[in-house]
Amino acid sequence: MRATRLAAVAAGTLLLAPACGSSGPGSVADRKSLVIGVKADQPGLGRRGPDGVYTGFDVDVAVYVAGRLGVPRSRLRFRTTNSSVREAALAAGDVDLIFATYSITARRKKAVTFAGPYYVAHQDTLVRPGAAIRDVRDLKGKRICEVTGSNSWRRVVEEREIAATPVTAPTYGACMDDLAAGRLDAVSTDDLILAGFAAGRGGKIINAPFTDEKYGVGLRKGDLEGCEAVNRALTRMYQDGTAGRLLDKWFGDSGLKLTTSVPQFEGCT
Amino acid sequence: MTTTRRRPVSRALPPVPPAEPETRAVTFARGRWLRTIPGQIRAYAVVALLAVAALLGVLTMAVGNARDSVQTIGHDAGPQVVATSALYFSLSDMDAQVANILLIGREHRLGIGYDESLRLYERRRGEAVAAAVQAAQLAGRDTDLRTTVQEVLQGLGRYERLVGGAMLLDRQADHAPGELPKQVIDAYRQATDLMRLELLPKAYNITLDSGAAVRQAYETKRSAVLSGRTWVAVTGAIALLVLIAGQVYLTRTFRRLLNPALVLATVVTLTLVLVGAGLLSALAGHIRTAKQDGFDSVLALSRARAISHSAFADESRYLLDPGRADTYEQTYLDKSLAVIYPDMGARPVNLESFYAAVNGGIAGYRPGDPDPFLGFFGDEARASARGGASVNFAEVLRAYRVVLDYDRRMRDLAAKGDRAGAVDLRMGRTSTVIRDFGTYDASLSALTAVHQRAFDTEIADADGGLRGWTALPPLAGALIAVLVVAGVRPRLAEFR
Numbered sequence: 001m002r003a004t005r006l007a008a009v010a011a012g013t014l015l016l017a018p019a020c021g022s023s024g025p026g027s028v029a030d031r032k033s034l035v036i037g038v039k040a041d042q043p044g045l046g047r048r049g050p051d052g053v054y055t056g057f058d059v060d061v062a063v064y065v066a067g068r069l070g071v072p073r074s075r076l077r078f079r080t081t082n083s084s085v086r087e088a089a090l091a092a093g094d095v096d097l098i099f100a101t102y103s104i105t106a107r108r109k110k111a112v113t114f115a116g117p118y119y120v121a122h123q124d125t126l127v128r129p130g131a132a133i134r135d136v137r138d139l140k141g142k143r144i145c146e147v148t149g150s151n152s153w154r155r156v157v158e159e160r161e162i163a164a165t166p167v168t169a170p171t172y173g174a175c176m177d178d179l180a181a182g183r184l185d186a187v188s189t190d191d192l193i194l195a196g197f198a199a200g201r202g203g204k205i206i207n208a209p210f211t212d213e214k215y216g217v218g219l220r221k222g223d224l225e226g227c228e229a230v231n232r233a234l235t236r237m238y239q240d241g242t243a244g245r246l247l248d249k250w251f252g253d254s255g256l257k258l259t260t261s262v263p264q265f266e267g268c269t
Numbered sequence: 270m271t272t273t274r275r276r277p278v279s280r281a282l283p284p285v286p287p288a289e290p291e292t293r294a295v296t297f298a299r300g301r302w303l304r305t306i307p308g309q310i311r312a313y314a315v316v317a318l319l320a321v322a323a324l325l326g327v328l329t330m331a332v333g334n335a336r337d338s339v340q341t342i343g344h345d346a347g348p349q350v351v352a353t354s355a356l357y358f359s360l361s362d363m364d365a366q367v368a369n370i371l372l373i374g375r376e377h378r379l380g381i382g383y384d385e386s387l388r389l390y391e392r393r394r395g396e397a398v399a400a401a402v403q404a405a406q407l408a409g410r411d412t413d414l415r416t417t418v419q420e421v422l423q424g425l426g427r428y429e430r431l432v433g434g435a436m437l438l439d440r441q442a443d444h445a446p447g448e449l450p451k452q453v454i455d456a457y458r459q460a461t462d463l464m465r466l467e468l469l470p471k472a473y474n475i476t477l478d479s480g481a482a483v484r485q486a487y488e489t490k491r492s493a494v495l496s497g498r499t500w501v502a503v504t505g506a507i508a509l510l511v512l513i514a515g516q517v518y519l520t521r522t523f524r525r526l527l528n529p530a531l532v533l534a535t536v537v538t539l540t541l542v543l544v545g546a547g548l549l550s551a552l553a554g555h556i557r558t559a560k561q562d563g564f565d566s567v568l569a570l571s572r573a574r575a576i577s578h579s580a581f582a583d584e585s586r587y588l589l590d591p592g593r594a595d596t597y598e599q600t601y602l603d604k605s606l607a608v609i610y611p612d613m614g615a616r617p618v619n620l621e622s623f624y625a626a627v628n629g630g631i632a633g634y635r636p637g638d639p640d641p642f643l644g645f646f647g648d649e650a651r652a653s654a655r656g657g658a659s660v661n662f663a664e665v666l667r668a669y670r671v672v673l674d675y676d677r678r679m680r681d682l683a684a685k686g687d688r689a690g691a692v693d694l695r696m697g698r699t700s701t702v703i704r705d706f707g708t709y710d711a712s713l714s715a716l717t718a719v720h721q722r723a724f725d726t727e728i729a730d731a732d733g734g735l736r737g738w739t740a741l742p743p744l745a746g747a748l749i750a751v752l753v754v755a756g757v758r759p760r761l762a763e764f765r
Binding site: 268 | 413416417466467469470471473474477478481484485595596599600603606607610617618619643644
């Protein structure tokens with residue numbers, strides 16, 4: 001009977017239809033393995049050793065979060081992700097998550113979904129021990145480090161309008177050498193970065209923070225489920241004391257005032 | 270139902286001889302009965318009833334999903350999440366009132382006054398505890414969320430002790446407005462650090478986390494409703510085809526024009542499918558609008574309001590603690606940028622650029638502008654254009670400009686060294702700043718109310734649409750079944 005056969009064909013087509021919808025790239029919340037973008041040149045946060053192994057606070061936090069998402073360390077891959085390529089790397093799917101001193105800003109939120117922040121760093125200032133610099137205003141007339149490609153010096157000279165003299169250096173590591181050699185009076189940037197570079201070098205962080213840098217976890221734009229899962233992992237990381245332990249492990253000797261209470265999350269958008 | 274090979278046309282065909290009782294099962298399995306007309310009619314009736322049952326099952330499930338979704342977003346978790354956002358606001362306002370009390374010192378009538386600040390402090394404390402109770406209920410079995418709520422309540426106890434100490438020192442010092450002795454400042458720093466660095470972030474995260482649960486429930490249920498609609502269409506189409514096929518079969522076999530009962534069954538089924546799919550579409554729409562233009566906006570605006578109050582209190586903190594003036598100026602800027610982030614071009618991100626850019630951005634803003642600025646008000650610009658709240662939103666922007674203008678004037682005075690003048694301005698002795706902030710606050714509340722009404726309307730419409738849908742599908746199903754049976758029975762009777 002033709003009508004019946006027609007019905008069977010029609011039903012078959014319709015039955016298949018719902019199964020074809022709702023694809024698209026999955027959430028990091030249900031991934032078997034993960035690629036994590038980190039910095040390679042920031043001691044204490046993310047540094048790639050000569051053996052190719054990444055170490056630092058960012059790396060440890062990433063391992064903890066991935067573990068809470070159900071991905072063990074053996075199925076994690078780290079990839080060096082410099083500041084300029086972070087948005088592109090996420091959009092292209094080269095990395096699934098970014099833990100790389102990635103400050104949450106309104107502008108970046110247009111292209112990236114941010115979980116966290118997992119820590120709120122503050123711009124602070126590193127000086128030689130015994131120097132008479134107590135807050136950012138004391139930098140007036142002093143020589144501060146201007147690292148190529150970093151905006152930290154602008155926050156002093158332009159945003160705060162303090163007449164300090166920027167002296168260029170290629171990296172923060174070079175700034176530390178210049179500071180020790182007396183070619184500079186102060187290095188001003190995120191306190192965690194200062195603490196990482198200062199470790200074992202004998203500089204003094206003045207503990208006069210003047211900005212909030214919300215270090216977020218970058219996810220592909222729109223992965224709200226993954227973002228919420230990461231936030232739950234970060235909440236747990238602070239509740240079970242892991243965050244305090246990791247902060248102490250990497251920055252405990254720096255003399256920096258560390259916050260061991262969970263930061264205010266940005267909200268997943 | 271393959272009847273093409275041997276079509277029995279004659280009514281005179283002898284009825285099938287009754288099978289032996291012990292071999293009945295075997296006969297049935299062989300399927301010989303299917304070659305007889307009564308067998309075919311009976312099989313057809315079973316298929317038709319199964320198709321209708323499938324349609325009913327799918328429809329009932331989809332309506333059930335829609336009902337759950339409306340219940341969660343409209344009646345249970347949705348309103349509760351909004352209620353938890355009061356936690357952040359009340360805690361933040363407690364610290365604001367403490368800052369005001371310490372700032373005015375012995376001049377008890379400055380600003381809103383010592384007594385009023387104390388009264389507000391107590392009221393906010395009660396509201397904070399009530400909101401924490403809501404949050405604990407909402408947390409249910411989520412232990413991490415419950416832990417956070419407990420930590421906030423414990424922290425609140427510590428905070429009150431620290432505030433008590435600071436207030437006592439403040440009374441003993443009996444200082445002039447804005448001239449706090451060091452020990453009062455130090456005591457307040459301990460309290461406000463606890464509040465701003467530990468309690469407020471946790472309070473904020475509680476609302477985010479419970480809001481995330483609502484979002485997940487919304488996504489899952491809404492897609493269940495939409496795929497339910499597809500399945501209603503599929504099973505509906507199958508049922509209709511079966512009914513039509515039956516009609517064709519009976520027409521050909523019995524040389525009759527139409528079977529009225531089957532026609533009626535077809536019409537009822539078609540109506541059920543169309544109305545059911547339409548209802549599910551409408552419900553999915555109501556749920557989406559309630560979530561996006563209601564729930565999301567109400568939550569975002571309640572955050573914007575809490576953050577605005579907190580920034581307003583940063584002005585008091587900026588004045589009472591000169592040693593941390595830079596920090597409080599920075600937090601004021603950060604909070605303001607969270608509320609509205611105008612395009613500052615290449616200018617440095619500081620208050621000066623912010624004032625200029627906000628004034629330019631707001632003056633140039635026209636409703637419907639797709640991307641006027643970022644921050645909470647950027648999202649609200651789009652939401653209010655969609656939800657017909659542009660007038661209210663414009664009023665919020667206008668009032669906010671006034672608030673920012675006072676902030677600029679206050680900082681100018683402080684920067685020139687006129688701290689007393691700055692305190693007088695901020696506390697309303699030489700300005701209407703407190704009333705104007707109140708105007709801004711009221712305009713925000715009015716805008717929130719527009720979204721709340723949109724939310725209530727959508728949920729009420731959804732509830733109205735769902736009314737009666739518990740009984741309707743089974744009744745319609747029973748009717749269709751009766752009609753199918755009524756349609757085939759007379760034909761079967763011809764073989765008795």
